[in-house]
Amino acid sequence: MRASVATRSLVGGPSLGRATLAIGGAVVVFLASLGVAVDLGSVEVGLPEAIGIIGQRLGLPVTETWASTAPTILFEVRLPRVLAGAVVGAGLGGAGVVFQALLRNPMADPYVIGTAAGASLGAVLAITAPVLVPALALGAGTAWLGIGLAQVLAFAGGLGAVALVLVIARQGGRSNMVTLLLTGYAVSSLVAAVVALLLVSSGRALASVVGWLLGSLGGAGYPELAVAAPLVLGASALLLFRWRTLNLLLLGDEAAAGLGVDLVPARRGLVLLATLVTSAAVALAGTIGFVGLVVPHLVRLAIGPDHRLLLPVSCLGGAVLLVLADMLARLVGGVPVGVVTALIGAPFFLWLLHRAAGATTTP
């Protein structure tokens, strides 16, 4: 028995082959989805043409085989939108994993402790009260960055709501994760009520507000991307380094502390980073649902719960899902991308759940 143990390695985490397969596979699928999404739309730009246009932009000697409008469509319309989809999807997928581990709750998503409600309030204020808000002197700053007021206020609203939730949750003495979850729910409901009030009293801007709430990648240009992408990707990268803490938190507070996790600062860091990611993503694209809840589960079903792989693959998976869903939304013509993610993702997810349940009951 001893010998048979010694001949095979029992640790080292996921074997190199498995890790390469999971992450490499996800990268390949991600790149493929980028390629397809850039090409397809109301005006098609073939993949060879797209590569040619990018090559020409990089100064390579390429003969022009495309229509003169193609580069503009590719660079000004298609690419920022696809990149925004990738950034937002990656952020939501990763933040979903973090919140599910942190709150030890499979129903948790990136919005659960107030980000979505707070961001909605910020955006709705910016859209419905255009006279009032510039008085807050934010106008100057946003004009300088070339970013819309709605995005700035949405970002601030997301962070602000989570800060409020954290402060209230701590008032009850020892703050535990259930308190945090319930406080997040209560504050979200309260803020959502305020948003609804604003909506009712603003007949004119209703359509644009609802469009924002359902989520859209249409408003994302390079200036917005230049601010949101480093935030999302930077904070996500920092989260990737915390896979071990995320794994240990799944064991429960006592066991995690016993294994060296300093619970309070560890959680604070995770909440802060995941909230930054979520708020930036929501500011860029509105409150796109489903991605942050379901992508972590899909990936967990495929490759298991070890955060060393789960987190990076969920980021890539979220990016793939959102890029493809947005492509479909564009092709169908003006359907909000959040509707597409739910319409296609939910049945697929149910099918996977059903299959996974079948696999564990049948011997």
Place this chain on the structure above:
Amino acid sequence: MSQLRQPSPYSSPILELKEVGFGYHRRGRSDREVLRGVSLSVTPGELVALLGPNGSGKTTLFRVAVGMLLARSGSVWLDGRSVMDWTRREVAQRIAILPQLPTVPDGFRVEELVEMGRAPHARSRFGASAEDAEAVERALIDADAVDLVGRRVDELSGGERQRVLVAMTLAQEPRLLLLDEPTQHLDLAHQVALLATLDRLRRTRGLAVVAVLHDPALTALADPRVVLLSAGRVVADGPAAEVLRPALLARVFDISVPTALALSGGSPRGT
């Protein structure tokens, strides 16, 4: 071996509680004292069985010992320093604790869970070192969990899961093990095997073990030092043969003397 490296491994205690008092805060009510003036010193190589009725403060004692709960009075010393002066990670490098009701997350395989025990020693950002691999292997063998490798922890029986959790704490390679009811869910053979393993690790590696046990007969089998806790006080502390007397057990556990006699193995040890 360890005696050669350390001239007197048994002289200085790894854990020392001095007159520790603790009570849980409850708003608007007077606090219930859970620990009252508990003094306890554990030296490397010792096997200590902690016995006491439900609510006598055993689990609280563990939490205070690792610094998860702050003693209200008295002091807790780990490896010669106040436990509050160590970081959580430094404590975890010295003490492994097996909680009574651990959460076992779905989907992990046995070896992945056991590897989590290496967390306090982790040096690389993403990988596991050869040292980690060896520790995990040793732990799996010591906890008799080698045959479970490759299986998902959520598909194991209660006893199999307990063996895996014990392996996880062993992989932590602590100098002191705090085990809260380690024999729960285990069948008789595995209960006896676990105690034998703990006894061997104590002798060969100088590991100190404090284990909450409930069965006096089983406890007597391992012949440990026995600490009897009642209502937050240490009421007896000594060799098993001295502490596990039916009269004392009957008083502390509020059972009749004949019952205590039967439970402690049936053979009178003197009353």
